[in-house]
Amino acid sequence: MKPTAYPRFGKGVKLRHEGNGSIMLLIPEGALVLNASAAAALELVDGTRPLAEIIAAVAEQFDVTADRAGEDLSELFERLEQRGLVQ
């Protein structure tokens, strides 16, 4: 997925906030437990923000370089796109 893409969730995919503060991604026939930075990134997915902006926001929130955050998150978005969970 390119940094200029505007990711949005595939059909039947949604975030769920647990009582203990953790966040899961609910998908057809399953659920993925998210780490903190993945959760922060996916909370910004709504089809109106380019991936680059999401990466920058997460980098700032977790106080890491944009390159570092970009590497991790590009891979996450790539995997989710492969499975049709993010478009």
Next chain:
Amino acid sequence: MNAQLRPLSLLCELTYRCNLQCPYCYNPLDLRAYRDELTTGQWSSVLQAAADLGVIQAHFSGGEPTLRPDLVALVEAAAACGLYTNLITQGTFLDDELLDRLVDGGLNHVQISIQAPQAPLADRIAGAIVHDKKADALRRVLTRDVALTLNCVLHRLNHDSIEEVIDYAQRLGIRRLELANVQFYGWAYRNRGALMPTLEQVRHGEDVVAAARERLRGSMEIVYVLPDYFGDFPKPCMNGWGRQFITVTPNGYALPCPAAAGITTLAFENVRDRALGEIWCDSASFVRYRGTDWMPEPCRSCERRELDWGGCRCQAYLITGDPGVTDPACSLSPDHAAIASLREETSGAEPVYRRA
């Protein structure tokens, strides 16, 4: 009980009524015993109780769940509790109006089953002329904001069409396909002689699925549910008895697995008499085979015991009469020879259609 154990999934079997008669149906044989169905209000309480226990997904199945006039209301009730909602249907009643109401009500996912990829065979298996209607239902779902899985149960009568099932899904633009080898419970167990796939069919199926996964990577996900009687180790049935799943039958019995009602040595409890949370935590029926303490040898000292949890209790019961032994599907089970003889029981018997 172990406070950490949290059920993740609730299967609401809203009714066992159905307009089809699939001989592979895992529903129980004594369908008439389930006619006293829970009311809308009772189901809504069950959904809330499940959400309170930590359940994240509600599956609406049956029988044919679209025969319940309150299906939309129940989807809305589940969504209002924050549950992910999944409708499991054969699709013959999914017209535009019902589908719109379901999606507006918060339905997240629909699974539609076909009996075979082509009309004469599919209709023969279903015992009704319905196949062509299903393609319409599938197309309708694809145009809406709800996820879709196409399901086809495989058995000896349709296994040779596995490639055509994949083509059928591809032509329609389906992104998720579940090819489930028949599991032998209920009517399927009764019809095992007619439904048991041959070894060649099973192996061929594996090859076809592997090739299709390669070819369709990124455009279609294929889930292949292995047949029970052909492996060396059993499936991790329900991910362990009473660990993640609750099924509620049309008349309100809470079960650790949809086939469990067949185990007559256990007394199951009803949500009409006792709160779902108490049943989950304390009912003897849920506690009996939970974890590993109940296990006899060879499971007790086996290193796979927390991988497959000793296999399936219902299968152990159906085949040996004792739900507390190692699943005979396991090659280490002293009863494993029984599986081999069942596997070879590919009689030419005509299947008996499911009926009340």
